[in-house]
Amino acid sequence: MSLLEVRQLKVAYGGIKAVRGVDLTVAEGELVCLIGANGAGKSSVLKGLVGLVQHGGEVRFAGERLTGRPTHAIAASGVSLVPEGRGIFARLTVAENLDMGAFVRRDRTAVNIDRQRVYELFPRLAERRGQMAGTLSGGEQQMLAIGRALMSGPRMLLLDEPSMGLAPLMVQKIYETITRVAGEGVTILLVEQNANLALHVSQRAYVMESGEVTLHGASAELMSNPQIRAAYLGE
Amino acid sequence: MDIFTQQLINGLVLGSIYALVALGYTMVYGILELINFAHGEVTMIGAMVALSVIGLLMGAAPDLPGLMVVLAGVLVAIPACMLLAFAIEKMAYRPLRKAPRLAPLITAIGVSIILQNAAMLIWGRQYVSFPRILPEARHELFGAHITDLQIAIVALSLLIMAGLWLLVQKTRLGRAMRATAQSKEVAALMGVNVDRVISATFVIGAALAAVAGVLVSAYYGLAHYYMGFLLGLKAFSAAVLGGIGNIAGAMLGGLLLGVIEALGAGYIGDLTGGFLGSHYQDVFAFFVLILVLVLRPSGLLGERVASRA
Ligand SMILES: Nc1ncnc2c1ncn2[C@@H]1O[C@H](COP(=O)(O)OP(=O)(O)O)[C@@H](O)[C@H]1O
Ligand SMILES: [Mg+2]
Numbered sequence: 001m002s003l004l005e006v007r008q009l010k011v012a013y014g015g016i017k018a019v020r021g022v023d024l025t026v027a028e029g030e031l032v033c034l035i036g037a038n039g040a041g042k043s044s045v046l047k048g049l050v051g052l053v054q055h056g057g058e059v060r061f062a063g064e065r066l067t068g069r070p071t072h073a074i075a076a077s078g079v080s081l082v083p084e085g086r087g088i089f090a091r092l093t094v095a096e097n098l099d100m101g102a103f104v105r106r107d108r109t110a111v112n113i114d115r116q117r118v119y120e121l122f123p124r125l126a127e128r129r130g131q132m133a134g135t136l137s138g139g140e141q142q143m144l145a146i147g148r149a150l151m152s153g154p155r156m157l158l159l160d161e162p163s164m165g166l167a168p169l170m171v172q173k174i175y176e177t178i179t180r181v182a183g184e185g186v187t188i189l190l191v192e193q194n195a196n197l198a199l200h201v202s203q204r205a206y207v208m209e210s211g212e213v214t215l216h217g218a219s220a221e222l223m224s225n226p227q228i229r230a231a232y233l234g235e
Numbered sequence: 236m237d238i239f240t241q242q243l244i245n246g247l248v249l250g251s252i253y254a255l256v257a258l259g260y261t262m263v264y265g266i267l268e269l270i271n272f273a274h275g276e277v278t279m280i281g282a283m284v285a286l287s288v289i290g291l292l293m294g295a296a297p298d299l300p301g302l303m304v305v306l307a308g309v310l311v312a313i314p315a316c317m318l319l320a321f322a323i324e325k326m327a328y329r330p331l332r333k334a335p336r337l338a339p340l341i342t343a344i345g346v347s348i349i350l351q352n353a354a355m356l357i358w359g360r361q362y363v364s365f366p367r368i369l370p371e372a373r374h375e376l377f378g379a380h381i382t383d384l385q386i387a388i389v390a391l392s393l394l395i396m397a398g399l400w401l402l403v404q405k406t407r408l409g410r411a412m413r414a415t416a417q418s419k420e421v422a423a424l425m426g427v428n429v430d431r432v433i434s435a436t437f438v439i440g441a442a443l444a445a446v447a448g449v450l451v452s453a454y455y456g457l458a459h460y461y462m463g464f465l466l467g468l469k470a471f472s473a474a475v476l477g478g479i480g481n482i483a484g485a486m487l488g489g490l491l492l493g494v495i496e497a498l499g500a501g502y503i504g505d506l507t508g509g510f511l512g513s514h515y516q517d518v519f520a521f522f523v524l525i526l527v528l529v530l531r532p533s534g535l536l537g538e539r540v541a542s543r544a
Contacts, residue, residue: 052420071423080424087421089414100414103407104426152426 001063003028003156003187004049004079008057011044018044020211021057026156026189031182033190033198033219035232036208042191043084045208046158050074050081062155076104080154084161084191086145090134094125097133097144101151110153118147121177139170146177156187163194175201195232199223207232241379242501243494248385248454250493251392255447256470257477257485258399259440265416265480266436268336272343273323275467276350277316277441281448282458283358285312286365293366301368305453312445320441321434329430347463354460362457369453388450395443396486402439403482412436416480465517469496472524478537487535495519 002025011019019041026032036042048055051071059066066074075081080101089097098118102111119126122143128136133144142162149157162178163171171194179201182188192198199205199219207215207228215222222228256278263271285308292304327346331339370383403409415422415432423429451466452458469492477488500516527534 050424052423070428071420072426072428075424075426083421083424087418087424089417089421091417092410092413096410096413099410100422100425100427103411148425 002026003030003062004189005060006045006049006057007059009045009048009059010056011041011048011053013053018211019048019055022208022211022213024206024213024216026187028187029185030204031178031188031190031202033192033202033205034208035192035195035198035205037232038193040208041211042208043160044211046081046083046160046189046191049158050079052081075152078152078155079158080149080152080156081158082145082149082160082162084164086138086141088133088136088141088144088148090132092133093130094133094136094144095129097148098125098129098151101148102153105151105153111151114151114153118150121150121180122147139166139173142166142170142174143177146174146181150181150186154186156189157181158189158191160191161193162190163192163197171197195228237378238501239498240377242497244376244379244381244385246494246497247490248388248493249497250473250490251389251396252447252451252454252489253466253470253473253493254486254489255392255395255443255450256466257473257489258396258482259444260467260471260474261477261479261482261485262412262436262440264474265482266412266433267328267332267339268480269328269339270343270471271328271437271440272340272467272471273327273346273350274440274444275463275465275470276347276354277320277323277463278444278448278451278466278470279354279458279460279463280319280350281312281316281441281445282452282462283354283363283448283460284315285309285445285449286363286452286458287358288312289366289368293368301366302370304368305449309446309449312449313442316441316445316448317438320437320444324434324437329433347467351460351463358460360460362459363452365452365456365458367456384453388454391446391450395446399439399443400482408432408435469517469520472520472527475534476523476527478534481534481536484534484536491535492520492523495523 004026006022006024009019009022022045034042034045044053047053049059051069051074061077061079089100098115105111124140125143125147133141136144146162159178162174166174175197178188178190190198190202199222202219205216205219205222206213256274259274260271263269288308288311289304292299292307323346327342328339331342372383373380403412411422411427411432414425415427415429419429470489473488473492474485476492477484496516496519499519500513503511503513503515
């Protein structure tokens, strides 16, 4: 059984149908990517999953229905979204941002262990723990956003365009981290416009166009698909 | 007697009350960008409830020390105001959370009128006097006088403000409040129940208002169903002066406004050659408000400009 099961997800903003019936599954331990052009509806899928926007269809996580639950309850059930544009708390310190990530956890010892793990993963964050998060560079903010999501001890990470607006070296660093986190057993749904990157690190992929999934399959196969190469890999 | 020192003391006393009320405005604005005009009325209700309790107790147990009686009044007024603010947020503001900004603003004015009228029906149109049951000793300080009550007002206010600062900076709830003020969506993604944090913000502000209401009525010796209007407007001016949305700003703005007002009242006669008397002291708050809005809309400590509403 899949950890995440999405059936006929629909999201609309007033009259604009942003997601028109998307089916999608992610198995435990998998790294699956969702790629598509700007405006395809990728972010809307993630927002629907975590209840940030109203949606039709059904979302199940670990067998439980998430549809209709408030966002804070979904977050507490082990799904953690790193939003597009990172969404760090600029006027909280780096350490306080990480504490917010662990907001629903009561087990102090486990939280401390995870905090150490995040600081090891991103030594830069450890150096700047007392600094206001708004003073960090874009790449550091992305590290913080991912680190903060890890602080919740998630079973599943939803990443919305983690490479957006970053210098190539920083993108590489972020992707190394994503692979490492996936290697530690965290299930990941990765949304990207940068198809090349996403297809390289993922096992399976979904391609979205105008609110619908038009293709899906093993990432390696999609990479050699001429249609994909033409549309998303710039060939 | 040194007029300057005396007015400085009077100003700090008044200012610490303004600060307590201003905090309620600024905390709610910080989280909802809503100017909760009903907050002044919550302060008034605090005073009225406390005075009712004080009156009842004095009748029922005439031997009780005055301080205990007033304390009992405060201890009833606080939860009463907390409950009131909780209900106001839930019934009047929450349904309008996603409405255009003007809707909750007009609702706030409506709530404030309803509360004034309710208070008038319950407690009448007359001034309710605060019984003289508190110690009234006067002390010398730097060539000026300060009363026990004045000392108590400043000390209690500073204590409460320090407590609030600790709550906001050091506790889990405080962190959630600051996070929610920055982004409700992301706070929810962290597992924060945003509705509950918003309720908590209103309720904490109301607790401070209840104390402020009792203090101000003890200071002036009276309370009135309409007292929340001017007090609220002044506290709002103080919050704007400090930078609305900024907690340290509300504390600073309150104290500063009190001092400006007291010094202004002390010297306005001299400055205008006797043309305007000290009863014009209320104009200073609005003079300050207008000056701030024109010269520095973000206030003394504010970063963001309160451009809308
Ligand atoms: N809050 C919103 N209000 C109205 N339309 C929106 C909103 N968010 C997204 N949309 C629209 O929905 C469509 C999908 O957007 P989005 O999910 O952000 O796509 P992607 O993440 O793939 O770039 C776009 O046409 C976008 O303009
Ligand atoms: Mg997007």
